[in-house]
Amino acid sequence: MAAVATVLGGACGGSSSACIGSSSPLCTGSGRCVAIASCAKESDIANALASDADGDTVAFAAGTYEFNNQLALGTGNGVTVIGAGADQTTLDFHGQQAGEDGIFAQSVSNLTLQGFTIKDTPGNGVKALGVTGISFLSLGVTWTAQDSTDGAYGLYPVQSSQVLIDGCTISGASDSGVYVGQSQQIVVRHNEVFGNVSGIEIENSFFADVHDNNSHDNTAGILVFDLPGLQQEGGHDVRVFNNTIHQNNTANFAVKSDIVSVVPGGTGFFVMANHDVEVFGNTIDGNKTAGAGIISYALAQQAFTDPSYYEWPKTISLHDNTYSNNGTLPDALSQVGLLLSTGMAEYPDMHVPDVLWDGIVDPALPAGTDPLGLCIHEPGASAVCNMHFDQIDMNNPDAGKTMVCDPAPFACTLPALSPVTWAGLSP
Amino acid sequence: MLRGPVVAVVLALAACGEQGTGPLVPSAAGADTGGMPATLSAFAMVSIQNAAVVPNAGVLPYDLNTPLFSDYAVKYRTVWLPPGTSAPYVADDRLELPVGTVFTKSFGFPADFRVQGAPVKWVETRVLVHGVDGWKGASYVWDDAQEEATLLAGGEILDFSFIDASGTTQSPSYLVPSTAECQKCHANDGTMITLGPRADQLNRDFAYADGTDNELARWTSLGILSGAPTPDQAPRLPVFDDPSTGDVPSRARAYLQANCSYCHDGTGEARTSGLVLLGTEMDPYALGVCKPPVAAGKAAQGEKYDIVPGHPEQSILVYRMTSTEPSIAMPELGRSLEHVEAVALVTQWVAAMTGSCP
Numbered sequence: 001m002a003a004v005a006t007v008l009g010g011a012c013g014g015s016s017s018a019c020i021g022s023s024s025p026l027c028t029g030s031g032r033c034v035a036i037a038s039c040a041k042e043s044d045i046a047n048a049l050a051s052d053a054d055g056d057t058v059a060f061a062a063g064t065y066e067f068n069n070q071l072a073l074g075t076g077n078g079v080t081v082i083g084a085g086a087d088q089t090t091l092d093f094h095g096q097q098a099g100e101d102g103i104f105a106q107s108v109s110n111l112t113l114q115g116f117t118i119k120d121t122p123g124n125g126v127k128a129l130g131v132t133g134i135s136f137l138s139l140g141v142t143w144t145a146q147d148s149t150d151g152a153y154g155l156y157p158v159q160s161s162q163v164l165i166d167g168c169t170i171s172g173a174s175d176s177g178v179y180v181g182q183s184q185q186i187v188v189r190h191n192e193v194f195g196n197v198s199g200i201e202i203e204n205s206f207f208a209d210v211h212d213n214n215s216h217d218n219t220a221g222i223l224v225f226d227l228p229g230l231q232q233e234g235g236h237d238v239r240v241f242n243n244t245i246h247q248n249n250t251a252n253f254a255v256k257s258d259i260v261s262v263v264p265g266g267t268g269f270f271v272m273a274n275h276d277v278e279v280f281g282n283t284i285d286g287n288k289t290a291g292a293g294i295i296s297y298a299l300a301q302q303a304f305t306d307p308s309y310y311e312w313p314k315t316i317s318l319h320d321n322t323y324s325n326n327g328t329l330p331d332a333l334s335q336v337g338l339l340l341s342t343g344m345a346e347y348p349d350m351h352v353p354d355v356l357w358d359g360i361v362d363p364a365l366p367a368g369t370d371p372l373g374l375c376i377h378e379p380g381a382s383a384v385c386n387m388h389f390d391q392i393d394m395n396n397p398d399a400g401k402t403m404v405c406d407p408a409p410f411a412c413t414l415p416a417l418s419p420v421t422w423a424g425l426s427p
Numbered sequence: 428m429l430r431g432p433v434v435a436v437v438l439a440l441a442a443c444g445e446q447g448t449g450p451l452v453p454s455a456a457g458a459d460t461g462g463m464p465a466t467l468s469a470f471a472m473v474s475i476q477n478a479a480v481v482p483n484a485g486v487l488p489y490d491l492n493t494p495l496f497s498d499y500a501v502k503y504r505t506v507w508l509p510p511g512t513s514a515p516y517v518a519d520d521r522l523e524l525p526v527g528t529v530f531t532k533s534f535g536f537p538a539d540f541r542v543q544g545a546p547v548k549w550v551e552t553r554v555l556v557h558g559v560d561g562w563k564g565a566s567y568v569w570d571d572a573q574e575e576a577t578l579l580a581g582g583e584i585l586d587f588s589f590i591d592a593s594g595t596t597q598s599p600s601y602l603v604p605s606t607a608e609c610q611k612c613h614a615n616d617g618t619m620i621t622l623g624p625r626a627d628q629l630n631r632d633f634a635y636a637d638g639t640d641n642e643l644a645r646w647t648s649l650g651i652l653s654g655a656p657t658p659d660q661a662p663r664l665p666v667f668d669d670p671s672t673g674d675v676p677s678r679a680r681a682y683l684q685a686n687c688s689y690c691h692d693g694t695g696e697a698r699t700s701g702l703v704l705l706g707t708e709m710d711p712y713a714l715g716v717c718k719p720p721v722a723a724g725k726a727a728q729g730e731k732y733d734i735v736p737g738h739p740e741q742s743i744l745v746y747r748m749t750s751t752e753p754s755i756a757m758p759e760l761g762r763s764l765e766h767v768e769a770v771a772l773v774t775q776w777v778a779a780m781t782g783s784c785p
Contacts, residue, residue: 046581069602072607098600229719256729259719303784304719305712
């Protein structure tokens with residue numbers, strides 16, 4: 001009992017604090033300003049965020065703030081949480097004892113998180129569920145360990161819309177640095193992501209522009225996925241353009257059974273399932289397993305029972321990307337990488353072709369040279385190959401023997417997808 | 428701003444809440460559009476006397492058949508409805524209680540759970556008020572003297588120790604939730620809701636000061652519940668640790684219903700996972716059988732499915748119930764200790780399932 005009493009005595013300290021004021025140069029909006037200095041108590045900071053009112057700005061002065069509980073935002077709309085810069089303000093969650101996410105927000109609108117670094121959360125850096133209008137601007141998310149003990153996602157908007165991720169730096173996520181799930185109207189631009197399993201992942205999402213990002217030294221650079229069993233399925237209208245996808249050769253450190261754990265190290269870009277995806281103007285270089293792939297969920301070899309799920313990619317356009325030095329040494333620790341490595345001797349120039357399609361076709365579609373409507377115009381690629389994984393003899397696999405490298409079947413063009421925009425999105 | 432009957436209720440309550448010379452009268456303080464009051468006594472619902480939570484006159488205590496686990500805390504629950512109001516009976520969902528309703532739930536720990544009747548040190552009392560603009564919640568932390576509890580809107584993690592029923596010293600990282608964390612469990616697609624007060628949870632006996640009675644029957648006789656059938660005609664949730672109330676599957680499902688389904692119901696916070704743990708869920712895949720995790724990250728621990736029939740040791744659901752690691756533990760909030768008895772029950776349930784996964 002004495003132990004309880006002592007602690008409770010400490011828990012009832014005053015809620016007002018000289019370390020929480022009402023003005024800060026970081027507050028530029030017209031709403032209330034909650035100015036937090038690094039001497040503020042955790043429960044007072046948590047209170048400021050939990051009790052946020054419409055239009056509030058919560059401003060963290062430069063410094064390091066340590067938390068042992070997650071920071072959950074309240075019900076205010078149009079709230080801004082801002083720091084003095086990703087290199088100035090650090091929210092450190094290494095001692096976190098409750099909650100899976102560093103910062104959590106749900107069901108609000110027009111939330112902005114800007115200018116601070118989130119460090120060492122046990123789970124995700126920021127999770128935003130069901131938010132309409134969420135901007136992640138100039139944030140850092142990082143983990144010290146850079147291994148499988150790191151949290152899954154750096155920035156994790158899910159079932160949200162009007163999602164902007166701009167100018168953030170994310171490293172060490174044991175699943176994906178940027179993970180946008182089951183969302184709509186998404187712009188991911190000008191971010192640097194490295195040392196994650198996947199740099200950027202757009203999953204089960206509609207209307208996304210992913211451009212001008214630098215995704216390097218992850219296990220995989222940029223992934224566009226669609227998975228079964230979720231409330232929003234059939235990812236579509238995703239544009240991936242003008243990104244640098246460079247040397248994503250970090251060994252896969254995701255926990256086995258996590259869907260990204262099947263991704264070979266050395267992967268540049270691939271799209272799995274989805275329809276209407278346009279990939280252009282990217283620089284894809286030095287990814288040792290493969291540059292770009294178009295695959296079916298069947299390749300992930302996971303069972304599913306969802307009748308509404310469509311497991312094949314359809315109407316995918318790859319054009320005018322730049323490729324160099326990809327596919328030189330496939331990751332043999334992964335099943336797909338191992339399979340690819342069997343054909344090295346037969347590949348053009350002795351390296352895995354830059355553009356791969358797994359050759360797995362929806363059997364319900366009429367037969368043809370290009371039943372899925374894959375249009376590939378890649379003069380800069382070493383080769384464009386149908387790997388015919390549908391025909392491979394798994395008892396005696398040789399990916400080089402089944403592949404057909406010929407761009408002719410894919411010599412079609414698809415209309416360019418429209419840019420993603422919404423009222424209030426800055427160009 | 429306030430209209431209709433709501434005005435009358437709120438104004439009456441505001442007047443009642445004032446501390447005069449007479450006894451305190453319960454009040455739905457905070458039911459208006461303003462904030463929650465700074466102290467628990469403003470509600471005049473409960474006080475602590477001789478280490479026991481005591482309800483004020485007109486405030487009714489109740490228990491649930493299978494409650495939420497909160498680090499083995501002892502809990503004392505009360506309900507109060509504005510005079511003259513009642514809730515219509517709902518057979519298979521949460522009760523819809525009128526504006527002005529106040530629930531309290533007090534959390535405490537005896538120093539040693541092996542000692543019968545040991546005094547309880549009360550840590551916090553959580554309040555849910557049905558305000559004019561919806562339910563709102565807050566936690567009040569008790570002072571050392573157990574005389575007053577003070578609003579702690581930002582929440583806090585408290586470290587202390589107690590000796591559990593088996594004689595083991597337990598040291599939880601006990602979470603007093605922030606008001607935003609209240610929503611983590613109580614907000615369903617953006618709307619705050621109540622969780623425990625359902626007919627099947629209340630269909631049980633309670634030892635009232637004037638004798639033992641079924642809770643549904645007592646609520647009916649007090650006029651706060653209308654249209655309820657006799658208890659034998661109402662649903663009854665099994666008591667997870669009382670084998671006389673149901674077989675292993677039904678008690679395991681009752682536990683998951685009470686402890687998981689507030690998020691895992693298809694519309695709550697875990698809707699993005701596709702895992703539905705409502706007691707009424709009939710689709711084995713939605714319930715986790717041979718269902719791969721979606722965004723579990725390291726919590727999947729290398730296993731492929733939430734539930735593998737016959738193999739609790741391969742089932743992510745059992746693993747996450749067992750773990751106390753913040754990024755792995757389920758429920759996500761409010762459990763820093765393993766609920767050993769519940770894990771044993773769910774383990775038994777999964778072990779007895781037949782079938783296999785691909």
